[in-house]
Amino acid sequence: MKILVTGGLGFIGSHTVVELQKEGYQVVIIDNLSNSSIEVLDGIVAITGIKPIFEQLDLKDKLKVQAFFKAHQDIEGVIHFAASKAVGESVKKPLMYYENNINTLVYVLQELEKLKVANFIFSSSCTVYGQAEKMPITESSPIQVAESPYGNTKQIGEEIIQDACKVNSNIQAISLRYFNPIGAHESIHIGELPKGVPQNLIPYITQTAIGLREELSVFGSDYPTPDGTCIRDYIHVVDLAKAHVAAVKQLIEKKNETNYQTFNLGTGIGSSVLEVIKSFERVSGQKLNYKMVDRREGDITSAYADTKKANATLGWKTELSLDDAMLSAWKWQQSLKAD
């Protein structure tokens, strides 16, 4: 069975390609290499021994998207990762985000309308909930006004897919709302490759520990949480990748009463920034250089998932711990230094 993975050379995309191949799916990757590198393809092959079909293609080019689907009429599922994802950058360049994250989604969906059966999985984010009232966050938690154009593209994206599903019974879709993906594949052949100064916590921690950064700034120690630092649900990227395979299976193998579903993908455990730092120090055996500074604009206090729906309907649950994820992130960082 042939599955298209857009953005398949990215952080979550590459780990998902590995898990799809392990389950026997034939994978076609589309990536424009704007935020990934072709070496990731070698990493995938090093793990599975199977070279996916790869097309360097920008999904903003509607004619190229149409030509691609014409040449691959046997695609039975699409996992759509391709998008820009830096919250801060999206505030500075909103129109780039709307063009890159929305136009591309529409062009792909327009091709799926033409297929007899189309199974579509959308890479969404817990960011759609903003600061939810109640923890843990369920899929029926209210969608808040987006805090950034990036978050808005995820909300708009979900609405576009719902509207498309309403008038196309041949399309079955799932939006997967990720919490905080972290870590790297145990083989250390693939992992997170942030461009420039990392915005996210874990790559900043590992780059500080390896000596690429002076010290980690902890953004805020006066939040209404047990230790004053923000709480997030850090999910190992391999567990997250396996959830995508479970979602593909759910769509392809099980007839659903509705052709649009959403699932929260997290561990169900909230960890504070200080708890993440302690986890890193535990698994690496080294002290981390950090200081407490002011809050970061736009950060929410706490977000962690209620995973009951994904556990029950997808038959999936996380198996790896925060320590497992931090150790894999550290080993991955060390492997980059070795290169």
Ligand code: WQD
């Ligand atoms: C986590 C915590 C920071 C860096 C973002 C996106 C979200 C999703 C995941 C795409 C926060 C603190 C961070 C640092 C710090 N991305 N922090 N010092 O903001 O929860 O979510 O990435 O889907 O959409 O918003 O992740 O890793 O940036 O921050 O103290 O140098 O770490 O304040 O509390 P975030 P993050």
